[in-house]
Amino acid sequence: MNYIITGVGGQGTVLASKLIADTLIERGEKVRSAETIGMAQRGGSVVSHIRTESALSPVVPKGSANVLIGFEPSEAARCMPYLKKNGVAIISINPVKPVTSSLEDNYDLNEILTFLKNAPQKMLMVDGIKLCTEAGSSKVMNVCLLGVAAGSGYLGITLDEMRATLKRRLPPKLLDLNCRALQIGADAPLI
Amino acid sequence: MGNECIALGAIHAGVKCVCGYPGTPSTEILETVVKENPGDIYVEWSVNEKAAVEVAAGASYSGLRTLVTMKQVGLNACSDPVMCLAYIGIKGGMVIVVADDPGPISSQTEQDTRHFAGFSKLPVFDPSTPDEAYEMIKDAYEYSEKYKTPVIFRPTTRICHGYSSVDLKEDVECIKAEGFVKDPKWAIFPKLSYQNHVTLENRIPQIGEDFSSYRFNEVNGTGSAGIASSGIGYAYSKEALESLDAECKFLKVATAYPFPEKLALEFLSGLEKVLVIEELDPVIERELTYICGKYNLKTKIFGKLTGNMPFAGEYSAELVKSAVSSFLNIQQKEETIAVPNLPIRPPVLCAGCPHRASFYAVKQAAKGLEAIFSGDIGCYTLGNAKPLEMVDTCLCMGAGITMAQGLQRANPQTVNFAFVGDSTFFHTGIPGIVNAVYNQTKIVVIILDNSTTAMTGHQPHPGTGVMASGAVAEKIDIAGVLKAIGVKKIIKSNPLELEKAVSSVKEAAEFDGVSAVIFEAPCIAISKPGPHLIITDKCTVCRKCIKELGCPAIVYSDGKVYIDSSLCVGCNLCSQICPSGAISQQEGCR
Ligand code: SF4
Numbered sequence: 001m002n003y004i005i006t007g008v009g010g011q012g013t014v015l016a017s018k019l020i021a022d023t024l025i026e027r028g029e030k031v032r033s034a035e036t037i038g039m040a041q042r043g044g045s046v047v048s049h050i051r052t053e054s055a056l057s058p059v060v061p062k063g064s065a066n067v068l069i070g071f072e073p074s075e076a077a078r079c080m081p082y083l084k085k086n087g088v089a090i091i092s093i094n095p096v097k098p099v100t101s102s103l104e105d106n107y108d109l110n111e112i113l114t115f116l117k118n119a120p121q122k123m124l125m126v127d128g129i130k131l132c133t134e135a136g137s138s139k140v141m142n143v144c145l146l147g148v149a150a151g152s153g154y155l156g157i158t159l160d161e162m163r164a165t166l167k168r169r170l171p172p173k174l175l176d177l178n179c180r181a182l183q184i185g186a187d188a189p190l191i
Numbered sequence: 192m193g194n195e196c197i198a199l200g201a202i203h204a205g206v207k208c209v210c211g212y213p214g215t216p217s218t219e220i221l222e223t224v225v226k227e228n229p230g231d232i233y234v235e236w237s238v239n240e241k242a243a244v245e246v247a248a249g250a251s252y253s254g255l256r257t258l259v260t261m262k263q264v265g266l267n268a269c270s271d272p273v274m275c276l277a278y279i280g281i282k283g284g285m286v287i288v289v290a291d292d293p294g295p296i297s298s299q300t301e302q303d304t305r306h307f308a309g310f311s312k313l314p315v316f317d318p319s320t321p322d323e324a325y326e327m328i329k330d331a332y333e334y335s336e337k338y339k340t341p342v343i344f345r346p347t348t349r350i351c352h353g354y355s356s357v358d359l360k361e362d363v364e365c366i367k368a369e370g371f372v373k374d375p376k377w378a379i380f381p382k383l384s385y386q387n388h389v390t391l392e393n394r395i396p397q398i399g400e401d402f403s404s405y406r407f408n409e410v411n412g413t414g415s416a417g418i419a420s421s422g423i424g425y426a427y428s429k430e431a432l433e434s435l436d437a438e439c440k441f442l443k444v445a446t447a448y449p450f451p452e453k454l455a456l457e458f459l460s461g462l463e464k465v466l467v468i469e470e471l472d473p474v475i476e477r478e479l480t481y482i483c484g485k486y487n488l489k490t491k492i493f494g495k496l497t498g499n500m501p502f503a504g505e506y507s508a509e510l511v512k513s514a515v516s517s518f519l520n521i522q523q524k525e526e527t528i529a530v531p532n533l534p535i536r537p538p539v540l541c542a543g544c545p546h547r548a549s550f551y552a553v554k555q556a557a558k559g560l561e562a563i564f565s566g567d568i569g570c571y572t573l574g575n576a577k578p579l580e581m582v583d584t585c586l587c588m589g590a591g592i593t594m595a596q597g598l599q600r601a602n603p604q605t606v607n608f609a610f611v612g613d614s615t616f617f618h619t620g621i622p623g624i625v626n627a628v629y630n631q632t633k634i635v636v637i638i639l640d641n642s643t644t645a646m647t648g649h650q651p652h653p654g655t656g657v658m659a660s661g662a663v664a665e666k667i668d669i670a671g672v673l674k675a676i677g678v679k680k681i682i683k684s685n686p687l688e689l690e691k692a693v694s695s696v697k698e699a700a701e702f703d704g705v706s707a708v709i710f711e712a713p714c715i716a717i718s719k720p721g722p723h724l725i726i727t728d729k730c731t732v733c734r735k736c737i738k739e740l741g742c743p744a745i746v747y748s749d750g751k752v753y754i755d756s757s758l759c760v761g762c763n764l765c766s767q768i769c770p771s772g773a774i775s776q777q778e779g780c781r
């Protein structure tokens with residue numbers, strides 16, 4: 001399996017990819033993974049690659065991701081070339097505008113969403129912010145999206161497995177919130 | 192993570208002294224040693240790379256296994272001790288990890304440390320996966336001790352920041368150090384250097400021979416075409432062959448210097464042509480071309496020198512695949528999808544970053560002056576971006592202060608501001624200020640003291656009062672240092688109090704001589720955020736706050752300006768510049 005997780009720095013993509021990798025390792029798979037992060041600590045594009053089986057390089061080649069999880073529509077669109085012809089994308093439709101867009105106003109959300117909706121692959125789109133509100137924290141978009149992905153059956157990881165990983169990896173006081181977020185994601189209405 | 196593999200590999204090989212200076216992508220190596228320290232390893236963040244190498248050398252002379260970590264440009268800062276150590280040699284194994292950054296993703300240059308290894312006559316190891324790095328570190332110590340020389344270990348970003356499953360060996364090697372034994376061989380003199388140079392040159396082909404049977408150098412596959420590769424390029428080429436369903440002969444070079452000539456000859460025999468896939472400089476390509484000439488082989492070597500591969504930039508799986516397919520004459524159907532116009536996300540200073548306030552204050556104070564702004568290396572290099580545009584020059588660590596002096600000499604009518612961060616101040620900034628005081632060059636040094644080494648992920652430095660291990664240290668006072676070296680005008684200021692900050696800079700700029708403003712405000716990542724601000728009905732949507740500050744928390748959307756409460760840290764800078772007094776704390780919101 002090849003996974004691509006993408007979003008904007010600060011959205012929690014890196015933790016999401018760690019949770020996926022951790023689940024796979026726990027199951028006994030050999031995992032390679034990589035992150036491409038620019039110079040920015042926050043606000044830059046972040047792409048995490050996760051690969052299993054006999055992959056030698058940690059980077060997913062274009063056209064070979066089975067699953068793409070996009071935390072932000074423009075970043076998801078940027079990574080669409082990675083997605084396999086029969087791959088599945090799980091995308092939150094809420095935009096994060098870069099500073100340059102506030103200076104120049106050059107973010108065309110409708111065009112990007114139309115592009116994503118018209119992609120030939122299976123697209124599972126959700127309102128990430130709404131899911132977070134429902135869960136009661138703006139910080140759980142990552143786990144909500146993992147819930148959508150696991151619940152859809154395309155992630156290759158079950159909800160139970162993911163729940164076990166949350167238990168292993170998260171501090172106890174955050175566990176309830178995140179388990180709730182996972183379930184909310186799994187039950188989320190698609191757009 | 193590759194960096195964790197390197198650290199664990201060194202710990203399991205019995206390293207006892209670890210020194211380094213933070214630099215992407217090498218930083219997490221030393222951090223991992225701190226975290227995983229069984230208790231008997233001495234670890235320090237050194238003030239700069241030169242200090243790191245020299246501290247480690249002292250320990251190596253005494254028989255300890257040592258590790259030094261840095262990024263590629265850090266090697267430039269310590270080339271003096273590294274070059275000399277090649278002549279003197281060491282006793283306890285010494286591995287200098289130098290992380291290269293093809294791209295470059297976060298560096299000033301795309302220099303290739305394998306070349307530096309050849310130049311300084313030190314063996315170099317080049318892992319192609321994190322798991323290989325873990326194993327290879329141990330070998331590096333063994334070669335280092337066998338040939339009594341420091342060795343360079345050169346991973347690239349993809350290895351340092353790549354992750355893979357690794358089988359760890361838990362037992363730590365126990366190396367008995369006999370301590371320092373006095374001997375004339377430890378003091379470098381021209382006569383000794385000559386003798387050692389002879390030994391050194393004799394040793395190089397020996398090590399090359401030894402490397403021909405090194406476990407991570409290998410020849411495999413069959414055919415009349417061959418691919419030679421190293422590092423991440425090896426993984427990309429193997430995968431390219433697999434997806435193209437093609438076969439060819441393969442040479443993997445894990446030690447580019449001294450080059451494993453014998454193994455390369457075995458690879459070249461019977462080959463018509465070779466494609467070399469290596470990031471950065473054509474090191475393997477030149478070696479193979481040389482060997483073909485030396486042994487009069489007819490094999491054609493293709494790579495960067497023949498225009499088949501790019502010199503600059505990071506390689507990708509796609510780039511390698513298309514190079515391999517055209518080299519093997521395999522048709523590849525290209526499918527590209529048309530992605531719509533997407534916004535770019537250039538790196539920017541964080542919301543509430545005190546550097547933004549400092550740059551803004553200097554910009555205001557310098558209005559009407561013919562001013563040149565010299566920047567330096569750190570988060571504050573991002574002050575070059577719109578809308579601040581406050582970095583006219585940036586070269587290398589510590590260079591802002593000294594370049595400002597040359598600019599002042601060549602443009603005496605200008606006021607020269609030099610920005611330097613706290614960590615950079617200690618790294619190489621101080622001698623530059625001494626130079627200005629000594630030579631009486633008028634510059635205004637703006638010290639951006641945010642109490643951390645922010646760019647690389649918040650390491651402590653001599654001004655923070657904390658050591659790498661987390662223990663309390665003597666805090667070195669920047670103002671005290673400036674005073675001691677003769678700076679006559681030193682003003683401390685809080686950049687977030689805009690008016691006072693501007694007048695401090697004005698006062699410093701008017702001073703005849705070397706002056707300094709120390710802007711003290713902690714990096715937002717190490718301080719508690721205040722209550723976020725809101726924009727009230729008084730806003731006239733003049734967008735001054737956006738156009739002049741560029742704080743990522745201030746967003747313009749659908750004809751309105753608002754503050755993203757999840758990003759704003761309540762630094763209060765924007766409220767001080769809004770002409771309508773529209774930005775305030777929570778109460779009175781609409
Ligand atoms: S107070 Fe203003 S300048 Fe400071 S972080 Fe918040 S929005 Fe940005």
Ligand code: SF4
Binds near residue numbers: 731773
């Ligand atoms: S500077 Fe003040 S008035 Fe102008 S857009 Fe910003 S908040 Fe509104």
